[in-house]
Amino acid sequence: MSAETPYDFIGGEQAIHSLVDRFYFYMDILPEAQGIRAMHQANLASANDKLFKFLSGWLGGPNLFIEEFGHPMLRARHFPFKIGVSERDQWMLCMNKALAEIPMDPRLHTNIQAALQQLATHMINQEVHDGIETSP
Template sequence: MTSTTPYELAGGEAALRSLVDRFYFYMDILPEAQGIRAMHADNLASAKDKLFKFFSGWLGGPDLFMQEFGHPMLRARHLPFRIGESERDQWMLCMNKALDEIAMDPRLRDNIRAALQNLATHMINQDT
């Protein structure tokens, strides 16, 4: 019996790299996302690499992030940044636009979107 992972259903490495590229493209160009863009280095190469590696394992593909950096501990890794509802919404705005550009089953897209919304909400560490 073969099991198909969300990683495979989403299109594997190529699709995830495209998703991450489009996410950071939107973060760079959308005025509404400048709050979270300012939290990142000028050069986004490292952020892109880490997000791709995280998504790979998170969606059931190769666990690249864990192999290189250890357990993601996302909340702990994001504690140095002030993240409120506005930052969560900016992140999701960019991610939703990127997700809409990746060819995948709409149900899978909706499930990934909902899971990422929950994950982004979990990153909130400020009341404002």
């Protein structure tokens, strides 16, 4: 018998689909997220599918992303996009709103939220010097 994972505790595949659907719903409607929304294609289906597959494995479920696309190499995959603190914060705004809608133990919610914050911060590839963004 294997140990339960965050994937199991939040409700498995159905919960991850719900989380990702709500994340992109918020990205699509929140004026505060229009900066990151503009980085995506008009149709969010592909992004939705990839985020679902990534989160599935990242949370301890099936490694769907790795099986289809190989190692996530998230920073490298996101490097073509200018990601600064503002973009990170927009992404987290949408994710935090989506996470709030998924029933889970408050401690698990806090841990997942903190881990996603670290992950989002790792994606930053622009530095701000005197109000001007530059690549590191």
